[in-house]
Amino acid sequence: MVTNEFLSLAETAELLGKNKETLRRWDREGKLVAIREPLSNYRFYKRADVEKMFEGFLNENGSVEGNFTSPDNDYKVLELFAGAGGLAVGMEKAGLKCVALNEIDKFACQTLRNNRPNWNVLEGDIKDFGFTEYHGKVDVVTGGFPCQAFSYAGKKLGLADARGTLFYDFARAVKEVNPPICIGENVRGLLNHDNGKTLEGMISILDEIGYNVVPVQVLKAINFNVPQKRERLILVGIRKDIDLDYQYPNPYNKIYTLKDALKKGELYDSDVPVSGGAKYPKRKAEILDLVPPKGYWRDLPLDLQKEYMGGSFFLGGGKTGIARRIGWDEPSLTLTCSPAQKQTERCHPDETRPFTVREYARVQTFPDEWEFAGSLAQQYKQIGNAVPVNLGKEVGYSIIKFLNALYKR
Known part of the structure; x- marks a missing residue:
């Protein structure tokens, strides 16, 4: 059927x-x-x-109103787990100033330095850094910490119980800096990680160090001028001495597609620049040649379905990312760290090949002038791990709106 x-x-x-x-x-x-x-x-x-x-x-439940908010003051950000700068560039576009960025990956650090020589890039393991010098001098601490389970010492998880996890170091930095607001971002899966206990633990730890957590939301990138079906969980902490509500950015009605990402239009004023990219092996290319735009492995002849899927052919589940060719008139599926992984295929609509580095960057809404350091594989990894720039910008506007209201009081 x-x-x-x-x-x-x-x-x-x-x-x-x-x-x-x-x-x-x-x-x-x-x-x-x-x-x-x-x-x-x-x-x-x-x-x-x-x-x-x-x-x-x-196109439902969107807003025609923009989130743009001009900063009333010179607001400063300390960014942790900065990666290749997706969130930092978005915050910069919104009008926030990065005073320092921590990242352990040497290629991502080189990317940050190459593009922003004036940024203070703290390269190395976050465990080796202290942040007390920024106490009272930073308005927001941001960070995309990895999702790791905790060990539970008692009924209520405390900061000490999270030692050895990267969230511990995020919380430690927040405690040392004591900003009015902190923003954590993560994958949607954090909601159910360890049956929700991991997220509960994070909220408990932020409570212990003096922060109330705003009800957690998962933001869909397609609602924030990003041509990609990517979701990010946002965790917002407000210092307990501040009696002021934080409002998440409003979603937009307009949804951008792959065509908007790669062709001249509203998102970019030129077609995507030519760049290097990964290639498919000969047999894989021969099979994917037969998949139409917006199609996937089910669109192949039955004998090729069985050849391509192997034992997975007889298993349940949709597996809709396998042998998937993206269509021009739809947003891209979520990009991964490698453009040619079998389970999460992202094939070009017209040509039988993975997206190039610059196409990857466009889908993540990086500016064309943002260059990535390292090998081809390292560049794909940096882009695939990034927060989409335009999503970061909209979150940045929501932070500015909060800080404007705070400092007017």
Whole structure:
């Protein structure tokens, strides 16, 4: 039953970003009606119906108002786990000033120095740095700390219990600097990591060091002028002596596509610059040649499906990222650290190849003049790990709005 025209329940859930139970409820309510196979009673969906619903999602609940807010003062940021600078460039575009950035990866540090010689790049393990010199001199501490489980010493997790994790060092830096606001960002999976205990522990630790945590939100990059279906969890802490609400940035109605990323238009004033990029092995290219734009492995002839998928062919799940060719008229799927991983394929719409380095950077909304240091693999890794610049900019505006209100009091 699953052909180019139809999608399974698992595939539909994956493409729409909903769980299977939601889809079953929508079927009962008539919102998205499934077709049942007579013998198995399995649900299938018309691809055209699913794509129409997804397009509706892209344009609902958005805002036509911008988030732009001009800073009333010279606000300063200390950024931890800075990577190649996606969040830092976004904050800079919003009007915030980076006073220092910490990063352990030497290639990412070289990228930061090459592009911003005036930035104070603290290269090395965060555990080796103290931040007391910035006490009272920084308005916001930001950081994309990795998601790591804690050891639980008691009922309420404390800062000491998180020793050995990178969140411990994020919290330690916040405690040493004592800014009015701190912003952590992470993958959506943090919500359920260790059955939610990891996030609970982080909130408990921030509470211990004097910060109230705003209700956590997952921001979808496509709602913030980023042509990519990427999601980032944002963790905001407000110092307890401050009685002032923080408001997340408003999402936009306008959704940008791969065409907007790579061609001259609203996002960029020129086509994407030519650059180096990864290549597919000969046999893989021959198979992917047969996949249409917006298609994936299910669009191949049955014998090639079995050849390409191997044992995975007989397993459940949609696996919609495998042999996936992105369409011009849709946002890119989330970029990974490697452009040709089998499970998360990101094939160019017209040419059978992965995205080039500059195409990768465009999808992440880096400026064309932002150059990446290191080998091709290192450049892809830096870009794939980054916070999209435009998402960082919109979060930056929300920080400025908060700080403007704070210092007017």
